[in-house]
Every structure is written in C-alpha cells, then in structure tokens.
C-alpha cells in the first residue's frame with residue numbers, strides 16, 4: 001500500500017458519525033420501561049424483570065425442615081420492594097433481589113433502573129442524583145456496578161478487540177506523549193496506549209493504561225516491550241500501522257522491525273505528504289482520537305483502578321452504546337448473563 005492510500009483510508013466519514021449522534025432520548029426506556037415505573041406498578045416491573053432473567057422466578061426455603069417440600073411463594077410485603085419470597089411451611093422470607101445485580105443497592109428497584117438509564121445516557125452523578133432526588137453515593141454505586149458489568153464483558157471477550165487485518169490502517173499512539181494531546185506534559189502521569197482501527201466509523205479504539213499491573217502481557221510494565229506485546233495481541237498481522245515518532249514508549253523503528261506488520265508508516269511521514277499549508281493528517285487524527293482523548297483526560301484525576309475500569313467502559317460503549325436505547329438493552333442482557341439466577 002502506498003503512503004497516500006493510508007492517508008485516504010484514515011479519512012473519517014463524518015456524515016455517518018453525525019447520524020449516530022442523533023437520538024438522545026432513550027426510546028427503549030420510554031416505551032418498554034416507563035409504563036412500569038409509576039407507583040402501584042411494582043408487580044408488573046418485577047414480572048418483567050423475572051422474564052428478562054434479572055430477578056429469580058422461584059425460590060426454595062433454606063430451612064432444613066422445609067427443604068424440597070414446597071417452593072416459596074411470591075407475596076406482597078410492606079417493604080421497599082413491595083414483594084418477597086415467603087415459605088408456606090415456616091416463617092422464613094427471602095428478598096426478591098437474592099443473587100441479583102440489585103442486591104447490594106439500597107434504594108427502590110425503579111430508582112435503580114432509572115439510575116441505569118442515567119449511566120446509559122452518560123448523565124453526570126450530580127444531575128441524576130438531583131433529578132431522582134437520590135443520594136449521590138447511591139447513584140455512584142449504581143454507576144459503578146454498571147461499569148463493572150461493562151468491564152467484565154469487555155475483559156471476557158478479547159476476540160472483539162482484535163483490530164485491523166490485511167490492508168486495514170491501524171493507528172497506534174500513547175496519550176499524552178504522541179499526537180493525541182497537543183497540551184503535553186503537565187499533570188498527566190497516567191499514560192494510555194491507544195490503538196485505533198480506522199476501518200470502522202467512528203474508528204474502533206482499544207485503550208489500556210501502561211504500567212498498570214492488571215494489564216501486563218508478560219513484559220516489564222511501561223517499557224517498549226509492554227507496548228509491543230499489546231500491539232501484537234490486538235492488531236492482526238498484515239495491518240498497516242501508523243505510529244508517531246514522538247512517543248518514547250512506542251517508537252516507530254521498533255514497530256517497523258516486526259515481521260507481522262511489513263507496512264509501518266510514521267505520522268511524520270504522512271504529514272510530509274500533505275500539501276503545504278494544509279493539515280489534513282492532523283485533522284484526521286484529531287477526529288479519530290477525539291473520544292479517546294476525552295476519556296484519557298478524565299482518568300488523570302482518578303485512582304488507577306477506576307481509570308482502568310473507565311477505559312474498559314469506554315470500549316464497551318463503542319460496541320453497545322451507539323444510542324442510549326442500545327446501551328440500555330445491552331446492559332440489561334449483560335447483567336442477566338453475569339448474574340445467572342438459579343430457579
């Protein structure tokens with residue numbers, strides 16, 4: 001492939017990107033969930049959650065005297081959930097949330113669902129907390145649990161993050177060393193390796209903290225070896241790599257030496273192909289990295305562990321949160337998969 005073709009293939013399709021950003025309102029929530037969210041509809045909501053596999057559909061009493069005799073009954077109760085499981089043979093009761101995603105969150109079921117919508121729509125904790133009149137720590141708890149589900153999904157499916165392929169252009173850069181951030185150097189000690197597959201619109205971006213113990217691939221953290229390990233695990237052989245010469249952790253000449261990627265081009269070479277006075281390559285890179293830069297900036301203030309989680313959430317959102325509706329549906333399905341309930 002000629003270097004010029006690489007520039008053209010990196011050209012983002014802005015119209016398509018704009019279309020995907022349209023519907024802000026979560027239609028799925030409005031049509032499916034909202035009717036069950038008003039007072040007096042708790043029973044309907046529970047039935048729906050059972051059908052979705054988010055609440056158990058039956059329960060057995062754990063009392064050794066009752067075990068195996070009769071299943072527990074779904075009963076109305078004067079508690080926040082309005083229902084519980086009650087044993088017909090003894091006095092034992094079990095929360096309808098037993099074993100579910102909702103167990104450790106201390107507020108009404110419908111408030112949790114509404115917080116999940118806030119997470120899907122990327123509403124800030126402050127705003128969701130005041131909209132729903134909920135304590136901030138409750139909203140934060142729901143958001144963290146949603147992030148955990150997204151992270152577990154991403155980590156369980158590395159095959160979704162094998163990028164590029166024959167002839168595809170893949171850009172590799174390290175925040176904030178390379179071209180992702182022009183305002184370099186101040187107060188950004190968390191370095192993030194980002195790999196963008198420009199064959200997707202918008203570009204699909206894998207990202208991980210460097211020097212982070214949980215993300216090592218058998219190499220010394222923070223070294224060129226760590227970066228090469230990640231590139232090899234996430235970029236298919238035959239891809240055209242575009243690498244910046246600025247970044248000390250992912251030097252162009254090192255990647256050029258890998259036989260799997262015979263065509264490796266530096267950003268600087270591509271910039272040299274731009275017509276004098278134009279900055280097409282910089283503009284393309286800015287478009288490609290836009291969302292990743294936002295996340296990389298955001299994690300600078302966070303503890304390392306939360307930062308790593310947010311990067312995984314960012315990856316999950318690329319696959320499932322094209323609209324708030326798709327985010328909400330996917331989140332509910334992934335929760336059901338990750339909290340299998342024994343009926």
Ligand SMILES: [Zn+2]
Nearest residue numbers: 061066087090
């Ligand atoms: Zn019993």
